[in-house]
Amino acid sequence: MKYLLRHCVVFLLAAVALVAQAQAQDFRVGFVNTDRIFREANSAKAAQAKLEQEFARREKDLNDLGASLKTASDKFEREAPTLSEQQRGQRQKALIDQDREFQRKRREFQEDLNARKNEELQQVLDRANRVVRQVAEQEKYDLILQEAVYINPKHDITDKVIKALNASR
Structure with missing residues (x-):
């Protein structure tokens, strides 16, 4: 009786293992690296170019203002020993x-740039997520991850x- 019971338990465990293995083989997992999408997708590159064009003038003005400030500071350093106390205080x-x-203009520039960058990247991410869903449905993936500590490259x-994003443009 013990012999039969032991064999039944072993048989049940083997059957459970086979079922689990069969289900695991049907379960498809994929991984998407969003950093690569932001670097390599044409829509992300276009968003970056749009931001550069949109903020180029303000950035140039800011750089010019910084250079002007440095020039004025250098001039003050050179002339300070020859200035009266009152002139030195006024120039300082x-x-x-x-x-x-x-500093105020630079901070505002950075805040505006970051806000616009977030808007543009969100649009890229929304489009990428739609494409990820399409790929997952077409290729019958059960799960797509966007962040992982480790991922086997065969699941990437x-x-x-990126190809589907670039083709849909």
Whole structure:
């Protein structure tokens, strides 16, 4: 009786293992590297070019203002020993005010650029997610991951997604 019971348990365990293995083989997992999509997809490159064009003038103005401030500061350093106490104080105050204005404009520029960059990247990500869903449905994936500590390269479908994104443009 023990012999029969033991063999039944072993048989049941083997059957469970076979069923689990069969189900695991049907379960398809894919991985998408969103950083690569942001670097390599044509829509991401177009978004980057659009941002560069949109902010180029402000960036140039900011760089010019920074260069002007540096020139004024260098001039003050050279002339400070020959200036009266009152002139030195006035020029110092003017430089501090110019620097404060420069820092404010630089901060505003960075905030505006970051906000626009987030908007553009969100649009790219939304399109990429739609393409990921299409690829998953067409190729019958059960799960697509966008972040993982480790992924076997055979599960990486990023190239397929980038090709589909570039083709849908």
